[in-house]
Amino acid sequence: MEGRYEVIAEAGHYALVLALALALIQSTVPLWGARRGDAVLMGVADGTAFGQFIFVALAFAALTFAYVTSDFSLLNVVENSHSAKPMIYKVSGVWGNHEGSMLLWVLILVLFGGAVALFGSNLPARLRANVLAVQGWVSTAFLLYLLAASNPFTRVDPAPLEGRDLNPLLQDIGLAIHPPMLYLGYVGFSIAFAFAIAALIEGRIDAAWARWVRPWTLAAWLFLTLGIAMGSYWAYYELGWGGFWFWDPVENASLMPWIAGTALLHSAVVMEKRAALKVWTVLLAILAFSLSLLGTFLVRSGVLTSVHSFAVDPTRGLFILIILAVFVGGSLALFGLRSGTLRQGGLFAPVSREGALVLNNLLLTTATATVFVGTLYPLALEAVTGGKISVGAPYFNATFGPLALALLIAVPFGPLLSWKRGNLFWAAQRLWIAAGFALIAWAVTLYIEGFTSILAPFCVALSAFVIIGAFAEIVERARLLRVPPGEGLKRLTGLPRSTWGAAFAHCGLGIMLLGVTAATSWNVERIDMMRPGESFEVAGMDLVLLETGMRDGPNYQDFVARFAVREGGVEKAVTESSKRVFAVREMTTTEAGLVTFGVSQLYVSLGEISNEEGVAVRAEWKPLVLLIWIGPLLMSLGGALSLADRRLRVGAPRPARPRLQPAE
Amino acid sequence: MTRKGRRLALIAVAGTVLAASAGLVLSALNDTIVFFSAPTELVQTPPSPDRRLRLGGLVETGSVSRNGSNVRFEVSDGAHKIPVTFAGLLPDLFREGQGVVAEGRLGADGVFTADIVLAKHDETYMPKEVADALKQQGTWKGDTK
Numbered sequence: 001m002e003g004r005y006e007v008i009a010e011a012g013h014y015a016l017v018l019a020l021a022l023a024l025i026q027s028t029v030p031l032w033g034a035r036r037g038d039a040v041l042m043g044v045a046d047g048t049a050f051g052q053f054i055f056v057a058l059a060f061a062a063l064t065f066a067y068v069t070s071d072f073s074l075l076n077v078v079e080n081s082h083s084a085k086p087m088i089y090k091v092s093g094v095w096g097n098h099e100g101s102m103l104l105w106v107l108i109l110v111l112f113g114g115a116v117a118l119f120g121s122n123l124p125a126r127l128r129a130n131v132l133a134v135q136g137w138v139s140t141a142f143l144l145y146l147l148a149a150s151n152p153f154t155r156v157d158p159a160p161l162e163g164r165d166l167n168p169l170l171q172d173i174g175l176a177i178h179p180p181m182l183y184l185g186y187v188g189f190s191i192a193f194a195f196a197i198a199a200l201i202e203g204r205i206d207a208a209w210a211r212w213v214r215p216w217t218l219a220a221w222l223f224l225t226l227g228i229a230m231g232s233y234w235a236y237y238e239l240g241w242g243g244f245w246f247w248d249p250v251e252n253a254s255l256m257p258w259i260a261g262t263a264l265l266h267s268a269v270v271m272e273k274r275a276a277l278k279v280w281t282v283l284l285a286i287l288a289f290s291l292s293l294l295g296t297f298l299v300r301s302g303v304l305t306s307v308h309s310f311a312v313d314p315t316r317g318l319f320i321l322i323i324l325a326v327f328v329g330g331s332l333a334l335f336g337l338r339s340g341t342l343r344q345g346g347l348f349a350p351v352s353r354e355g356a357l358v359l360n361n362l363l364l365t366t367a368t369a370t371v372f373v374g375t376l377y378p379l380a381l382e383a384v385t386g387g388k389i390s391v392g393a394p395y396f397n398a399t400f401g402p403l404a405l406a407l408l409i410a411v412p413f414g415p416l417l418s419w420k421r422g423n424l425f426w427a428a429q430r431l432w433i434a435a436g437f438a439l440i441a442w443a444v445t446l447y448i449e450g451f452t453s454i455l456a457p458f459c460v461a462l463s464a465f466v467i468i469g470a471f472a473e474i475v476e477r478a479r480l481l482r483v484p485p486g487e488g489l490k491r492l493t494g495l496p497r498s499t500w501g502a503a504f505a506h507c508g509l510g511i512m513l514l515g516v517t518a519a520t521s522w523n524v525e526r527i528d529m530m531r532p533g534e535s536f537e538v539a540g541m542d543l544v545l546l547e548t549g550m551r552d553g554p555n556y557q558d559f560v561a562r563f564a565v566r567e568g569g570v571e572k573a574v575t576e577s578s579k580r581v582f583a584v585r586e587m588t589t590t591e592a593g594l595v596t597f598g599v600s601q602l603y604v605s606l607g608e609i610s611n612e613e614g615v616a617v618r619a620e621w622k623p624l625v626l627l628i629w630i631g632p633l634l635m636s637l638g639g640a641l642s643l644a645d646r647r648l649r650v651g652a653p654r655p656a657r658p659r660l661q662p663a664e
Numbered sequence: 665m666t667r668k669g670r671r672l673a674l675i676a677v678a679g680t681v682l683a684a685s686a687g688l689v690l691s692a693l694n695d696t697i698v699f700f701s702a703p704t705e706l707v708q709t710p711p712s713p714d715r716r717l718r719l720g721g722l723v724e725t726g727s728v729s730r731n732g733s734n735v736r737f738e739v740s741d742g743a744h745k746i747p748v749t750f751a752g753l754l755p756d757l758f759r760e761g762q763g764v765v766a767e768g769r770l771g772a773d774g775v776f777t778a779d780i781v782l783a784k785h786d787e788t789y790m791p792k793e794v795a796d797a798l799k800q801q802g803t804w805k806g807d808t809k
Binding site for chain 2: 240241347348349350358359362363366367369370373374377378387388389390391392394395398399402403526527528529579587588589590605606607608610613616618
């Protein structure tokens with residue numbers, strides 16, 4: 001038995017070494033080939049990209065096998081698994097630790113590399129060779145890091161009989177989804193990065209380049225959106241605080257590449273359609289991936305203490321810091337040297353679609369910068385002066401907030417401006433329905449609020465404006481208000497999917513803003529000690545504690561409290577909330593009880609338990625809270641629709657479709 | 665508009681946005697950053713009651729009591745103790761005798777009113793700030809790692 005397991009774990013380790021050898025070949029030979037114009041040397045990249053994927057996948061499978069069979073001869077399995085752990089957490093536990101999550105990172109990296117080799121047959125040979133070579137540099141760096149400083153296949157002898165179990169907070173279905181999604185996003189930006197570096201090496205860039213970069217960026221962005229939203233919902237129900245975003249440095253680490261990626265998506269459109277903003281797009285591609293690397297550094301190096309930092313090990317931090325410095329510094333230096341060789345094209349008036357997208361980029365990158373300062377300032381200050389400070393929500397609300405609101409006001413206008421030269425007045429006329437709804441929403445909210453605050457009604461009005469305004473372009477292009485309904489419908493279905501995609505994504509932004517506004521402004525909280533049979537009132541509902549008791553789980557014990565929610569004496573729902581005690585790690589988690597009413601939720605969580613006074617119960621009424629995550633879902637749906645657009649699946653350059661012109 | 669005019673317009677807009685956000689960042693950093701203090705520092709140099717700060721130390725054993733929605737406990741660094749009130753649920757990893765960070769304001773009466781209480785996500789680690797503060801006070805009880 002034991003012997004067979006060892007062979008599999010050792011094979012996994014060996015596969016990683018082979019993958020590193022292939023990565024080294026891929027980093028150098030195709031580059032040399034591209035320089036000499038040698039097709040054979042350039043062709044090497046395909047084979048090494050596929051080979052790397054196969055070997056890293058084998059290593060990943062070997063580690064998964066070790067987890068599933070609870071092979072405690074591996075240190076990683078001992079430290080993060082337990083034979084009594086449910087199977088799903090044995091599998092997802094593979095990446096619920098530092099080494100395994102880095103292996104997943106590399107697996108996704110080489111998956112993307114393999115995908116470029118597979119789908120890139122219509123790319124110019126030289127560009128493809130250079131792109132894959134740059135991918136090779138990244139995977140070389142991270143494979144080295146895995147083998148030298150984070151080896152998941154480190155053995156222990158003698159093997160202990162039992163493992164130390166996975167951090168209970170991670171024993172949740174969220175772990176199965178959140179990290180893979182997030183990494184698909186983070187690492188997906190490596191493709192845009194590789195294309196940007198390849199363009200700088202070659203000194204040429206054109207619309208076909210943008211047509212290539214855009215779908216990869218879109219796919220990465222889509223996954224990152226889902227990953228962040230998933231992480232936010234996970235924190236909401238698992239940490240027991242009922243918050244959805246804490247401006248925690250680790251959250252910011254994922255938000256920064258997301259904002260930069262959003263900017264990149266929009267500037268790539270300008271480059272594809274109008275051959276303008278070339279240099280800027282290349283810079284954004286470098287920035288988006290640099291911020292992904294920075295995120296990896298912040299989370300994985302242990303400079304931050306957080307649920308995400310699995311271990312504090314200075315050598316690892318140093319290693320990632322070196323990778324970060326080499327890639328960011330190197331790519332920016334290359335950018336400085338070579339960006340002058342990229343020809344500028346496409347002139348446009350300040351008020352135009354291009355102008356609107358420039359404004360979008362300006363606001364998004366500035367917003368990224370404010371998050372960057374807020375996240376890194378405490379680290380920098382401590383390193384320099386030793387002073388300890390924390391930068392929290394008030395900072396981000398005061399800096400990121402205004403920029404985001406300014407951007408949202410502009411969002412509905414952008415798609416209505418035509419390329420080269422737009423007409424702001426004409427665009428505003430198309431938005432009168434949205435503006436009307438916004439005014440009504442403003443008035444109604446002001447009235448309900450009793451004129452007590454300015455910000456919340458404004459945000460509600462802005463959400464209405466964005467949600468409805470998102471569809472103004474569609475209404476306009478289908479001429480819905482001017483042609484018979486039948487023809488309008490035909491025109492609707494004939495619109496390109498990317499137009500629908502943009503509308504859904506922008507609409508999702510508005511929906512998210514509405515959810516954030518409602519859940520933070522009109523959140524009602526009530527905390528009290530309760531004994532079975534007692535009840536209290538929250539947001540017009542009665543919360544009754546029915547009973548409490550203990551219950552056994554596979555590797556934990558639950559203290560369960562059952563509640564009934566009554567409104568006017570009528571029982572609306574029953575829910576359970578629990579304190580979960582994990583014996584192996586002597587750790588407790590809070591499992592909140594959630595009662596959903598439409599898109600609003602009642603959130604019930606437990607605090608201290610005492611024999612004399614009962615149990616501390618916190619009930620929170622969170623109006624429209626689910627919109628916070630429905631918004632990003634819509635954004636990703638928009639991304640998926642755009643990705644399904646024909647134009648993006650065709651690699652060869654073709655003329656852009658005629659766009660709508662201002663009516664005279 | 666001429667080519668030069670367009671470029672000027674772009675630079676003007678970009679300059680305005682950058683200047684505005686630089687202003688926002690600076691004023692926010694001035695107003696919203698929160699300094700970390702240990703009980704001894706607060707006792708020796710009491711800060712102004714409207715200054716937000718973070719208080720870190722060990723939860724004094726036997727000091728935790730709940731009264732309806734309010735919890736009271738004491739945070740100590742071995743040399744001095746500060747009473748804390750908090751209207752909320754204590755985090756799962758909050759324990760007597762363990763490290764804690766409370767964020768809020770120190771009243772003129774010497775009672776710290778917290779609106780956030782943090783205990784570490786993983787109990788094998790003590791908040792770094794707390795560990796450093798305890799080391800300074802010489803009450804560090806060995807390596808918690």
